[in-house]
Amino acid sequence: MKLGVITFSLTNISEGGAERHIREFIKRARSEFEIYLFPTLNTYLQIHNDEDRSRLINKVKELEKEGIMLTSQFQYLVDRTITSREYLWNFLDFRLLKEISKLYSAELMMMDYLFAPNFVSPDVAVMAKLTGKKYGILINGYIAPLHMGTLSYSRYKSRIGQEGFVRSLPKNILISNYWEKAIKIMRANPPDFVAGVNKVAIEGVVGSLPTNHIILDPGFAIEQTVTKYRREKKDDYALFVSARLEPSKGIFDLVKIMRRLRDNRINLKIMGRFKSDFNKFNNLAKKYGVLDKIEYLGFLEGEEKYKIISSAKVMVYPSHDDTNALVILESLAVNTPVIAYAIPGIRYAYDGVPGVTLVREFDYEAMANELRRAMSAKGLVGNSKLEKFILHHSSWERVTEQEINLILRHCCGH
Incomplete structure (x- = not known):
């Protein structure tokens, strides 16, 4: 059976938790399907220079070595320059989505089913409409424009330090219009x-x-x-980890929290990749007099990453944009407690889980107080409820089996 996978995640050159999920799905789905990858528009929009293009091409070569077949139109679209004008008009008339769908159409028609395993853009709906193919979607993250009105979304972006309200409002009007059109297509098909x-x-x-x-x-x-x-003996530092260090993950909140702890001997280590806010982050930390209390470790993986998480006294995670936040689960698994904002996704996943303290979003004072308390508290050892929670979430096989069965049921009646 030929499965057309419509996603940005496999070709994202700066991965996060959702990308990990998709990799785990693909690893297991290959035993059931012939996987054909149709990258979404976001794939090509991440190319800003020759270095980005080269990284993307190398990533695709790695996928092909794993037996994932790629649309023949990939190279053309990688080399095609998308102008700012085309990008803006796409919000109004889907011209780029339609162009890509038409380029893919001959190969899409050969697929038995289409699946978008990390639905963050409406490409799959446009492709299904054009080809008449059946499709399913998996939502891996919080899609803010679908949960907030235009004004609320603009205020949110301003408050987290991502973009000023006045500057972001016109863009968010376009984004809202874009999603309205997408949902209209999805209601019809x-x-x-x-x-x-x-x-x-x-x-x-x-x-x-x-x-x-x-x-x-x-x-x-x-x-x-x-x-x-796991380590029972902890070192004397707090930690923040995110694959992408950006405003929606709370990087500027961290500085405001640490500002309230200037008189305490609390040091914070940060792990992840900054996108474009490194200088702004440093300048804000310098302004508030906490730059010397913050150590940036860069992006780490594997054993090196887990050793640092397990050695921390506490994970502080003031993220505004998460559903499951894998880093919280990783932290709990190595006996490091977590303080996080009680945003909907995190509250749903972790409320009541031992070792997780949730505070009201944007309450820097409460976050600082909890951080102060956690630095002098005992770690997480021998809690049966926590162990049961970790065990339940210790099998990617169980996660991805559900997705594979959904596809088989709707495509083949299994």
């Missing part, structure tokens, strides 16, 4: 199913689509081997 990694992921507008709505359980996982890095 609904997917067979909308699966969500938790309840919050499929609430709002997507939850009103006339289709089957499925909540995966478990909807996320870590490998059981992570627990081998």
